[in-house]
Amino acid sequence: MLKALFTVLLLGGVVSHQAYAQGVTVRTAPGTPGKFTELGQRPQMGWNTWNTFACNINEKLIREAADAMVASGMRDAGYVYLNIDDCWQGERDAQGFIHADPQRFPSGIKALADYVHAKGLKLGIYSDVGDKTCGGHAGSRGHEYQDALTYAAWGIDYLKYDWCNTEGLSAKGGYTTMRDALRAAGRPVLLSICEWGDNKPWEWAGDVGHSWRTTGDIYPCWDCEFNHGDWSSFGVLPILDKQNGLRKHSGPGRWNDMDMLEVGKGMTEDEDKAHFSIWAMMNSPLIAGNDIRSMSAATRAILTNRAVIAVNQDERGIQAWRFMNDGQLEMYAKPLANGEWALMFLNRADHARRYRFDWNSHALSDRVSNNSVDFGHKRHRFTDLWTGATGDTAKPLALTVPAHGAVMLHLSPD
Template sequence: MKRLLILLALLVGANVHAQKFDGLAATPQMGWNSWNSFACDINEQLIRDTADAMVKLGLKDAGYQYVNIDDCWHGQRDKDGFIHPDPQRFPSGMKTLADYVHSKGLKLGIYSDAGATTCGGKPGSRGHEYQDAKTYADWGVDYVKYDWCDTKGLSAPGAYTTMRDAIRAAGRPMLLSMCEWGDNKAWEWGKDIGHSWRTTADIYPCWNCELNHDAFSRLGVLRILDRQAGLRKYAGPGHWNDMDMLEVGMGMSGDEDRAHFSIWAMMASPLILGNDLRKMPESTRSILANKDVIAISQDQAGIQAWKFFDDGRLEYWARPLANNEWALMVLNRGEQAVNLSYDWKAHFISDEMSKREVDFKKAVYGWRDIWGGKSGDTGKKLEASVAPHSVLLLHLKTKG
């Protein structure tokens, strides 16, 4: 009865004009999620070990902070409708697990669904939004990934607004990651509701493919990138276009992994790792912990990149950074290496959205190749070779 009275107080006190918690995701969120590597095969020891690995491997120091439990952690609802974790998988309970993750200087994320059941067939939050948000707050949860399975007849803006308001009523700041796969164009209405929204179907660890299932498809890196056209104007501090979790270390080549990570950083997408951190080789760790790529992702200006030039073999992408700096990415989508001789002075870069521009005829910038380590300046042509399925990623600063 006491718990029902608490719930009633939450419902009565809920502000119909509630706002999401500000101050979260001022830059794209960084963390790890269990789904890509483990799907439903999860338990509390995995989460503890992952938190340990995140600290030991230097990923916490690199900026990753969320340890997110995806689908299938759920047990049953009790007689009052409150959800409990699976007692076999999470015998110590979520509060104890959250305390452990917090003791490592990290934050805990959890998963639910706007429907009556989750994508994995577990209890969803439909009709229990305020109960679930209060439960998560009591556990010490910091991040809620909210999925979109079993939602026939629901309004996406309405369902996500309800969970936003429930989180606000629960009183604990929790980042709300909206996962409706872009089906309802959340970028058009989600800015004041969630801190990020998925823009496409789920990712698959391949360069340029689409894996078709009976009811849905999974997309490779380039297929997801291509679906971002026209969306950059919706992104900014506190509200990001989410291109899904990272597949770095999940079977693609080293060049593809570096390109994948670079693209997500340039596009200001959340950086949520999907690999098994407990078994991660140094070659993968060095990509995911690259401080210069992460600095682009986490740039305070919060401006998403755009493609400003395509010569038919290579694509040129620019991202304005704070302090009059720039990031430039040259993408080779093809199957052969491409030699480039890029005349900086021939390309005036202008961004109507951010009102940022650079004229290399008037200003000389020094550049540094983040992956290759070379450096130079824009007073001379850029001479380089870009491997297939790879990128050249440059950080530009004014000289003088």
């Protein structure tokens, strides 16, 4: 059936996923070009297999992860995408259509999608612009329209699209081809561009995908670079530092992606809280990467902190900026809807830091979003999003910020 439908696509028609799901071949007018703009209006939230399991994946794991996303409260906190990363692929058939690995996924991806959808979740999958993925499996080069049609037939909702084995290719061209293929297949799919920032996707990808990676891969450490030979992965602080100058490109439907979360993957609890706070303030997608089937209560509490998540998911979609620093203590501000603000005090140092923040001395002005606030002239109430402590800006704030930690405040005008 897919082969017949692909012929229709080649002839210039577009096949709706509703039609081929029912086994009916139809020809319709071509759809509106471009990405699915109704998707990605807030940074996407979900879970991905790679950080913990790499290639050790199978359908049993995916079903257990779906169950865990519901039982842990992650789904209800906003994590809706369950994403299968590399190594799910089997072989292409004689006509070039991709099939799942029959040993790892004997029931097929469509059956998994049905299971995930029945849990109130969405299913994501992975491919690559090149002819081989980073793991050496079949990429999508030369098969973009076939793969998009296959994903639509399976019920896929999200595509993480990587950049390995792409020598001589244009990043913008490669990702635009897949964008157009997804549109032609007819099923709305969020396109996550995993190009590592090599070709400055923030300058061209706003009309192509819904998010784009700004750096190489993340590593579960506070401040390190892990050298793999011809490439490196980075800890939390190096990734944060690479966001300098990028916030003007971020907004609803177009997010700077700082890579997946490493919460629950070996850092301290304070580091995990700071990591999650940074990603929330910077509007990075929140894609967990720990083993959610067996996570600790502390990890679950961090990942499902709805007040911190709300900052990430704020409808205005304005990325935070660093407005001052005092040695290794940095302060970030993020304008929110309804005249509200989020502030983060980030301690990069190896020791706790006490700090007295005088509200009267800090009038904030953001030229990128045209927002300003003078805490000395208008009193605001605040809540510490990790401890629940409350106060207001009528008197200076006495802070103790943990080593490798953060204090995150939500402020509302009186």
